[in-house]
Amino acid sequence: MKVTETPPAVPSPRSPVTKKDTPAGEPAKATEGTVLNVFSHGMLVIWAVLVVMPLLWAVMASFKTDDAILSTPWSLPDRLHFENWSRAWTQAHMSDYFLNTILVVGGSLIGTLLLGSMAAYVLARFDFPGNRFIYFLFIGGMSFPIILALVPLFFVMNNMGLLNSVHGLILVYIAYSLPFTVFFLTSFFRTLPTSIAEAAMLDGASHTRTFFQVMLPMAKPGLISVGIFNFLGQWNQYMLPTVLNTDPDGKVLSQGLVELATSQGYKGDWSGLFAGLVMAMLPVLAAYIVFQRQVVAGLTAGALK
Amino acid sequence: MQHGKYRFIVGFLVVPLALYAIFVIWPFVQSIYYSFTDWTGLSPDFKMVGFDNYSRMLDDPIFWKSLQHSVLLVLLLPLVTLGLALFFAFMLNVGGRRRKNATVAGVRGSSFYKIAYFFPQVLSIVIVALLFQFAFNPTSGMLNSTLKAVGLRSLQPDWLGDPNLALYCVMVVLIWSTVGFFVVLFSAGMASIPKDFYEAALLDGADRVTTFFKITLPLLWDTVQSGWVYMGILALGVEAFTAVQVMTVGPGGPDYSTTILPLYVYQTAFRDAQAGYATTIGVGLLIVTMLFAGIVMRLGRRERLEF
Numbered sequence: 001m002k003v004t005e006t007p008p009a010v011p012s013p014r015s016p017v018t019k020k021d022t023p024a025g026e027p028a029k030a031t032e033g034t035v036l037n038v039f040s041h042g043m044l045v046i047w048a049v050l051v052v053m054p055l056l057w058a059v060m061a062s063f064k065t066d067d068a069i070l071s072t073p074w075s076l077p078d079r080l081h082f083e084n085w086s087r088a089w090t091q092a093h094m095s096d097y098f099l100n101t102i103l104v105v106g107g108s109l110i111g112t113l114l115l116g117s118m119a120a121y122v123l124a125r126f127d128f129p130g131n132r133f134i135y136f137l138f139i140g141g142m143s144f145p146i147i148l149a150l151v152p153l154f155f156v157m158n159n160m161g162l163l164n165s166v167h168g169l170i171l172v173y174i175a176y177s178l179p180f181t182v183f184f185l186t187s188f189f190r191t192l193p194t195s196i197a198e199a200a201m202l203d204g205a206s207h208t209r210t211f212f213q214v215m216l217p218m219a220k221p222g223l224i225s226v227g228i229f230n231f232l233g234q235w236n237q238y239m240l241p242t243v244l245n246t247d248p249d250g251k252v253l254s255q256g257l258v259e260l261a262t263s264q265g266y267k268g269d270w271s272g273l274f275a276g277l278v279m280a281m282l283p284v285l286a287a288y289i290v291f292q293r294q295v296v297a298g299l300t301a302g303a304l305k
Numbered sequence: 306m307q308h309g310k311y312r313f314i315v316g317f318l319v320v321p322l323a324l325y326a327i328f329v330i331w332p333f334v335q336s337i338y339y340s341f342t343d344w345t346g347l348s349p350d351f352k353m354v355g356f357d358n359y360s361r362m363l364d365d366p367i368f369w370k371s372l373q374h375s376v377l378l379v380l381l382l383p384l385v386t387l388g389l390a391l392f393f394a395f396m397l398n399v400g401g402r403r404r405k406n407a408t409v410a411g412v413r414g415s416s417f418y419k420i421a422y423f424f425p426q427v428l429s430i431v432i433v434a435l436l437f438q439f440a441f442n443p444t445s446g447m448l449n450s451t452l453k454a455v456g457l458r459s460l461q462p463d464w465l466g467d468p469n470l471a472l473y474c475v476m477v478v479l480i481w482s483t484v485g486f487f488v489v490l491f492s493a494g495m496a497s498i499p500k501d502f503y504e505a506a507l508l509d510g511a512d513r514v515t516t517f518f519k520i521t522l523p524l525l526w527d528t529v530q531s532g533w534v535y536m537g538i539l540a541l542g543v544e545a546f547t548a549v550q551v552m553t554v555g556p557g558g559p560d561y562s563t564t565i566l567p568l569y570v571y572q573t574a575f576r577d578a579q580a581g582y583a584t585t586i587g588v589g590l591l592i593v594t595m596l597f598a599g600i601v602m603r604l605g606r607r608e609r610l611e612f
Contacts, residue, residue, distance in 0.1 A: 044418055048418055054437070057447060074450070074451075074454070115324065118317040119317065123318075137330070138325065141330075143538065143594070144591065144594075145538075145541060145542055145567065145590050146542065146543060147542070147570050148588065148591055149332035149333045150570075151339070151574045151584050151587065152335035152339060153332040155580075156328070156335075174324055175325050175328035182321075208316075211317075238430065238547045239543050239546060243571075253429075257435060273435075277436060280429070284427050284429075292420060296489055
């Protein structure tokens, strides 16, 4: 096949002489397996480079001077310019954006998990008229375009005095996270054994107590998966705050970055912009590396079922 | 006991259901209603105008442009993304050198590739879009300076400033950030296909391309189909909106070359103060989304293979 297209898989030759040797040596033992292996590995390496390069480039740029970014974009920084980072953190308000995001996401994540597991538990374990209707009402919300609801939502929030407030944003985040959370946790609660809950009830525990002290601890793996899914979704949320949270002091991280791109772009402060971008990337990167297995499980769980 | 049970059910459902009804269901219902009014969003007064907004929409050249771009995204994005992801996943799981006692094997370091590929998925699309916006910068971006460095000084495209290229630049960003997710998803699916199937195929003399189309793809079809729906909703939804809104000039430019339906809804409502007409376009978007999901489900219906 296309042996010529696979230089990355071949150990990079320094001189043209070795370069000639490699393709010549290849066809001699070119079973289908080897050629395909070299070709496939080459493609895999190319994509890995394409994914990693822009990110590494941004990290590098965040430590360079503006001149160096524009004139020699691919060179290493002459020294580590940490002042870019402190400029982004204080002058460009990255610290405020971080704080706002932590408040909003913290509140909504706890609310989503609590309310979502309560609704899911009742829907999964109890028979009552309207059970199916409520269930499909919830999961129907997964497939509708949010943008359609956004216009009236703005005015609903306005009338209730919830625009541009942290608690208003938290309530909206929870409401829009419920469909997937309820969908996921309902099927999770159905898989849990009923005997333990029944035993707790026989021992005189109320429904509420059984839920909080027996069922919730048993549902921990499901809560972690859906928690990671919601954390990333809410941390990265851009459209809802753009519409509902326009107060300059209350901006969350994703809005702040766009703001930063505009303002630093005018000033020509590219290094500050990249410092801000990398700063916003770091917590997610760290969480991803530490909880890699759980993150992948949490994010793919919804699509597999 | 019975009494306690119903009190418990109501007590547990009332708060989540109330939040969901107020912030999700109610706005949806309202938006259908508002699409028949001339409401501006600024004043509380409005009147019913029947299907005026709908006939206006059908005569609106920008609506048709947005629709055209959205349909292009819905057709191209899943095709390219899922195609690339299937290829990479197949290489990772089956593409490796055959070792002793193993009929199929993944390439070496496949878990490393999966970790690296998946990473863009956890990043905010805003960060990705801003990063690529600078990469596409015509004077000092990564792309054009690389072209200069390899001697292609005459080839310096305007990328996001070129009406013919801008929408494809946005697509590249969306593909870049989602391929890894599907590589991991498809890898998990491929790992659960019994090895005997591959063994039998190899004994019959099938090569890898045949193996892929006759064994892997049919057995993975359900996952591919749900991935198709997921990618289509992404192309019509928040991610595409965010990428266009953050990256393009205007946003939606140059010369309406990147405007898409969700962006047009947003701009009509919050920039042009025509909330009623915006919800009409939103209903159009809803119809396109439902058509798309229906078509994929219908085309994708196949005999289910149990294994």
